Amino acid sequence: MNGEQGRLLLKIEGLGKRYHRRRVLKGINLKLFSGETIIIMGPSGCGKSTLVRCINRLTEPDEGRIFFDGLEVTGLPVSQLAIVRRKIGFVFQQFNLIQRLNVLENVSFALRLYGQSKNEAEERGIKALSRVGLKSKAFNHPGELSGGEQQRVGIARALALEPRLMLWDEPTAALDPILVGEVLEIMEELVNSKDTTMLVVTHEVGFAHRAANRILLMNQGEIVEEGKPETVFAAPRSEIGEKYKKLLKN
Ligand SMILES: Nc1ncnc2c1ncn2[C@@H]1O[C@H](COP(=O)(O)OP(=O)(O)O)[C@@H](O)[C@H]1O
Ligand SMILES: [Mg+2]
Structure with a gap:
């Protein structure tokens, strides 16, 4: 606990983005x-990716305002x-590790x-590598690690910043199914631990x-449903929600 629980950390107002005149975010x-x-x-x-990437302006929004920690x-x-x-901190689907640097160099x-x-x-x-169980691989190169380990390095790289907010863009989507578990566990x-505020894009319903x-829940550039998981997955109001509810049952 950091004594700040419940304080407004991120506010997004009317966020819009177009690509070639097509609106891909419509007032989030x-x-x-x-x-x-x-x-x-x-x-x-x-x-989804466009939304999270706009937060630290890896992607430039066209409309709307974003406030983080009181700063616009x-x-x-x-x-x-x-x-x-x-x-x-940002954790990417494709890890984005620098191959010529070792694990510790990537993280620091x-x-x-x-x-x-x-x-x-x-x-x-x-310290960050210890948190993801990879201290022993500090001097290896990314190419010597499994996909799951590489993503754990990606997580350590984000954690090393001791970030106020962690953004995760489908962190397990590029992994073999047998490697997904170790990343989800971390x-x-x-x-x-509630140390960090998290915004996670994922398809992992469980x-x-x-x-x-x-x-x-998003669809076509809009938020179509929002709520606690027990509500959204049990009694969804949107078509997309229905689909996830079915997935959870399987
Ligand atoms: N750099 C780009 N140039 C053109 N179109 C893009 C670009 N990035 C994303 N898009 C389009 O914007 C829409 C939303 O993309 P994205 O945010 O990546 O969706 P998601 O992460 O939900 O799969 C998609 O139709 C995608 O093709
Ligand atoms: Mg995406």
Whole structure:
């Protein structure tokens, strides 16, 4: 517990994005409170990645405003985006590890970039690797690791920032089914620790049901349903919700 539980951490107002005149986000509103885990689900192409990538402006939104920790992200000049990005950890579907760097270098790279000394950065890197059970692989290269281990390095890289918010974009979608479990297990531990606020895009209904404080269902650039998992999966009001309910039963 960080003593800040329940404080408004992220506010998104009227967020819109177009690609080639097609609206892929149509006025998204969202509030995320400290310590919360929100899980976003929805069919492929509905705008989930675009939404999470707009939060730290990896993707530039066209409309709307985003406030993080009291600061308007959408108002920041590009040169000042690091102020926000160092407080937000991002876990990607495709890991995005740098192959020529070893595991520890991958994990501490951003800290070095943000001005920490080599020693400090490595110390925090080792701590983060311990949390994902990979301290012993610190000096291996990504290519020597399994997909599940590589994603755990991706998680450690985000954790090393000691972020206020963690964004996860389908972190298990690129993994073989037998490797998904080890990554979900770590994610659940992190959720349960409540150290970090989480916004997770995933299709893992079982995980979503157990871990989410709130579920958001998206379809065609809009949030079509929102609620506690026990409500959304038991008595969905949207067509998309019905589909996930069926998945959960299987
Ligand atoms: N860089 C891009 N250029 C053009 N269209 C894009 C780009 N990124 C995403 N899109 C389109 O925007 C829509 C939403 O994409 P995305 O946010 O990736 O969906 P999701 O993550 O839910 O699968 C899709 O139709 C996708 O093809
Ligand atoms: Mg996506």
